[in-house]
Amino acid sequence: xSLLPLLTQDVLAAAPSLLGWHLVRDGLRARxxxxxxxxxxxxxxxxxxxRTAMKNMAMFGPPGxxxxxxxxxxxxxxxxxxxxxxxxxxxxxxxxxPIQGSELFRERRPKARRDRDLLxxxxxxxxxxxxxxxxxxxxxxxxxxxxxLLRLESPDIPAPRxxxxxxxxxxxxxxxxxxxxxxxADRLVWVSRPLTF
DNA sequence: GTCCGGATTACCT
DNA sequence: GGTAATCCGGACT
Numbered sequence: 001x002s003l004l005p006l007l008t009q010d011v012l013a014a015a016p017s018l019l020g021w022h023l024v025r026d027g028l029r030a031r032x033x034x035x036x037x038x039x040x041x042x043x044x045x046x047x048x049x050x051r052t053a054m055k056n057m058a059m060f061g062p063p064g065x066x067x068x069x070x071x072x073x074x075x076x077x078x079x080x081x082x083x084x085x086x087x088x089x090x091x092x093x094x095x096x097x098p099i100q101g102s103e104l105f106r107e108r109r110p111k112a113r114r115d116r117d118l119l120x121x122x123x124x125x126x127x128x129x130x131x132x133x134x135x136x137x138x139x140x141x142x143x144x145x146x147x148x149l150l151r152l153e154s155p156d157i158p159a160p161r162x163x164x165x166x167x168x169x170x171x172x173x174x175x176x177x178x179x180x181x182x183x184x185a186d187r188l189v190w191v192s193r194p195l196t197f
Numbered sequence: 198g199t200c201c202g203g204a205t206t207a208c209c210t
Numbered sequence: 211g212g213t214a215a216t217c218c219g220g221a222c223t
Binding site for chain 2: 073
């Protein structure tokens with residue numbers, strides 16, 4: 001099963017199809033359960049809307065690469081680049097269910113009291129996987145990738161049922177009401193926050 | 198459940 | 211030099 005054809009469609013089609021895929025690094029593995037779509041062409045919340053800069057370059061590049069940036073003085077965010085010809089867009093990975101490596105996740109997330117707190121938010125997930133600027137631009141679909149690099153692997157379960165809701169942290173007038181947040185309807189216990197519509 | 202302080206980056210003037 | 215940023219965790223009710 002290949003992810004690239006899915007990520008070379010429009011991001012609104014690509015984002016839900018990323019649910020169920022595994023995020024992997026060395027002995028760490030987690031199932032993606034919550035994502036958000038951001039698109040340059042008509043989405044004021046997208047970093048690439050009406051402006052290009054060093055920071056958002058990756059979103060204009062080939063689908064399947066990582067777009068990683070830092071925000072709020074303390075959190076890294078992991079996105080997967082996904083768009084058709086002539087657009088720039090990315091999928092923010094917001095939450096995942098731990099499958100393997102919980103001990104290291106816990107070490108990196110000492111304040112997490114339950115398993116549900118390990119990866120239930122984009123900042124938490126980045127901390128648990130030790131994601132930072134060095135992961136920006138990495139090809140997440142490269143099957144030959146070196147040890148230590150972040151990558152995506154095929155799901156081990158059938159494609160999930162999907163629920164959509166509005167995105168988190170979007171200011172009024174910036175597309176706060178777009179239903180561009182997608183989650184695995186059967187694994188809502190792992191998401192960062194309840195879905196709202 | 199709600200509120201609020203934290204603290205870094207890169208872009209802007 | 212100012213500020214906004216795809217948020218988290220601790221403190222409280």
